Amino acid sequence: TKNGNVIMEKDLLNHDDVAAERGMVDDLFDETYREKEGPKPPLRYVWRNIILMSLLHLGAIIGLTLIPSAKIQTLAWAILCFVLSALGITAGSHRLWSHRSYKATLPLRIFLTIANSMAFQNDIYEWARDHRVHHKFSETHADPHNAMRGYFFSHMAWLLVRKHPDVIEKGQKLDLSDLKADKVVMFQRRYYKPSVVLLCFTLPTLVPWYFWDESIIISFFIPAILRYTLGLNATWLVNSAAHMFGNRPYDQNINPRENPLVSVGALGEGFHNYHHTFPYDYSTSEFGWRFNLTTAFIDLMCLLGLASDRKKVSKEVILARKMRTGDGSHKSG
Template structure:
């Protein structure tokens, strides 16, 4: 869950969409949690996600569902980026990210940080708790990482293929409860693509729809560590 929140609360809602603001200790913790997720640096993740929203369902969408389930789920990571994709990436405004010292520190040191928090520390944890490096490395490192990867990828694939479209039926993103369950509330995706700036990534609060990421952000907000939470206003 720590790594997942580094993606959902950090790379996605904070840095990609700027849907809220956070104190530097929160941003630092989210950066380290993001490193534990080992899904590329926040800089790379944000660039690709902003491309996805700007060019959704086109050939300039990095993981367009138009190329099929497996491509959007994970296949896109194994293909050489086309010239159009490379050109599209240069249209993405990244000044805010480039001026963020925490993000750029991670970007410069991503290899070390991701391996430290994704594999080395879990390996040492296994040794400390069960006197077994193998348990720590395999279960808390590799297995945890693979489960986290596929949970995140479900947002790109499952939530663009199956579910309802109550907010905008003209786009591929769907409301998918299963994706929300495995991805900490990120499956209310038709709403998210309609109101991408909403810090909840959902019309409703965490007590009405499964959304532990929103629960965390509301908790941090209650003690003054998160503020300026943006909310969408769907027509009734």
């Protein structure tokens, strides 16, 4: 332990040590897994989702056209809602609950859960369950947003069809006991729908209307609908663009890539070659706060005593890994 951080060197540790440190290992890529042969099961469309997602994106376009008529406070509020809800995903369901890459006290977990409901990306339990299979069986049929099925599937279409049976079969074998033991996570799962109605749609709409007399139409279409849609697409770009465009300085044998543009929109989550190589690193990147508001946020929480035990991969291990499996791009960059 250095500076209160836990240094993880997976190359030097075995699974039991990682499990003892984080209470789980099921986000590590399973090299032994081979996909079943045979015909693909047919696509089963979920028309309710197709219709709702289409309406949501139409609503976002309406929101865009209303921007010139909005008050400046309303736009600032929309940005605040974007950042808060994004942190509920990045610092919350992703780095804390899916990967256990740091520890959070009860008040911080409550805050992140509220922010997470504002982001409306399924409850934390479901998000983390899908995300652990995404890492463990990455780019196979057991990966819910398998990028081998194309850009559009990995971006949003995976939410418009029934899951591949391998996702559910493999997902059922994951160790999710840490999530089941977290009362805050289970409370959110129980009251998920009302929490989303309140935090993702009602609160963002009422604040501008009540506090600075914004029109209710603008209050609904910009801080609620447009902000929500942008948050979804910023997240989905990690699954689509960051699995296709960018360098692979850490492991050229996997598809996830370093995509700084995606990182800007996703508050630091676009360094995806690094992240799939070292999923337990709390920063999801080698470079600290660079394009990485989430890391700055977690560091601030540690400073305030609300978080601890940040897992960080050491520079030596990163360099050794680059030399062993990287594409050589780190030398030019």
